Amino acid sequence: MPEPLAPEHFADWNEQMVQRYDPEVFHHHPRGVVRWVENKRIRAVIHGLVARPEHRILDVGCGAGNILAQLPGAQRHGVDLSAQMAKRAQERLGAGATVIQGDAEQLPYEDGFFDRVVATSLLSHVLHPEQVIQEIRRVTKPNGRVVISVCDEERIERGIRLTKILALDRLFFGKGEPQVYNVEYHLHRFSLPRLRDVVGGHLKELYVVGVPYVFPVHAIGVYERPA
Numbered sequence: 001m002p003e004p005l006a007p008e009h010f011a012d013w014n015e016q017m018v019q020r021y022d023p024e025v026f027h028h029h030p031r032g033v034v035r036w037v038e039n040k041r042i043r044a045v046i047h048g049l050v051a052r053p054e055h056r057i058l059d060v061g062c063g064a065g066n067i068l069a070q071l072p073g074a075q076r077h078g079v080d081l082s083a084q085m086a087k088r089a090q091e092r093l094g095a096g097a098t099v100i101q102g103d104a105e106q107l108p109y110e111d112g113f114f115d116r117v118v119a120t121s122l123l124s125h126v127l128h129p130e131q132v133i134q135e136i137r138r139v140t141k142p143n144g145r146v147v148i149s150v151c152d153e154e155r156i157e158r159g160i161r162l163t164k165i166l167a168l169d170r171l172f173f174g175k176g177e178p179q180v181y182n183v184e185y186h187l188h189r190f191s192l193p194r195l196r197d198v199v200g201g202h203l204k205e206l207y208v209v210g211v212p213y214v215f216p217v218h219a220i221g222v223y224e225r226p227a
Contacts, residue, residue, distance in 0.1 A: 007187060010127055011081055011103075017185045018082045023121065024064045041149060041211045041218050045120055046070060048147045048209075048222035055115035060104050060136060061122035065089030068097055077114070079107060105131045112141045120149035124186040129198045137202045142227040146203055149220045150190040152210070156217045192219040199223065 007013050026038040045067060051057055053073040062068055062078030063085050069092055076097035080086045083101050090099040102108050104119070104126055117140050123129040140146055188194075192208060199205070203223035210216025 007127065014081050014125070015084065017125070018084055021185050023085065024066065024088075027066055037212055037217065041120070041220070042067060042070070044209055044211050044218075044220050045118060045147050045149055048145075048207075048220060049116050049118055050145060051116045056113065057116045058107075058109070058114045058118070058139065060107070060117060060119040060132070061125070062086075062089050062099065063121075065092040065097070065099065067118060067120060068093060077109075079104065105135060107135045107139050109139045111138050112144075113139050115141055115144050117144065117146045118148075120147075121151065123148070123150050123195075123198065124153075124188050124190050127187065129188055130200075133199055133202050137225055140225040142225055144225050145206075146223040146225065147220065148195065148199070148223065149218055150195050151186075152191050152217055152219050153186070153189045154191055155215070190219070195219055195221055 026034060029035055029038075049057075049071070051071050051073070054075075055073055056075040057068070057071055057073065057077065059065075059068045059076075059078045062080050065078055065088070068076050068078050068089065074096060076093065078086070078089050078093070078097060078099040079102040080089065080099070081101065081103055086099050086101040090097075093099065100108065104122065105128055117136050119132070119136060123132060126132050136146055192210075195208075196205070199221065204226050206222045206224055208219060208221045211218040211220060
């Protein structure tokens with residue numbers, strides 16, 4: 001496999017990372033515990049979004065459309081920088097959604113266009129997370145709701161070290177299985193404090209949850225765009 005391109009060739013680099021580390025692998029990973037954590041994360045995201053059929057919804061960095069497929073209504077939109085992911089999402093969602101290949105830092109929508117916006121497992125993989133948050137705020141209606149999910153890198157790494165110390169790593173990581181934590185694909189290290197720092201004064205925080213609850217490796221923030 002060729003060496004990854006430098007991130008300054010960002011779209012090409014991202015496409016290469018998607019091919020190397022398929023974001024959809026968490027949904028059908030051979031390890032049940034990985035699928036369980038991913039299901040818990042998605043449930044928390046959907047619960048926080050409180051989406052209704054009449055809402056216009058945007059998934060920024062929609063991947064293969066797994067979350068959009070579980071949301072109601074006919075006004076669902078997805079954006080992903082990867083041509084491969086955008087194509088896969090459109091095939092999954094069909095005529096029930098509109099998916100485009102686009103940059104999260106320059107969303108092709110007018111101000112205040114969406115009632116609900118979701119961005120999951122995205123901010124670690126973009127060049128400028130603050131710019132993405134500004135764009136999310138811009139396209140969200142006043143009093144609209146935003147849900148953002150990030151990996152808590154420190155907790156994940158602590159958990160990996162602990163499983164190795166306790167010789168439990170074979171329960172979670174099998175030889176030849178898809179990787180579940182890929183530092184190469186992460187341009188930024190995130191945690192709950194880092195998420196709050198990036199969101200800053202752009203959005204009003206409603207609440208934050210950790211998933212799973214016993215040893216949270218995801219921080220999920222639920223926000224409102226101020227009027």
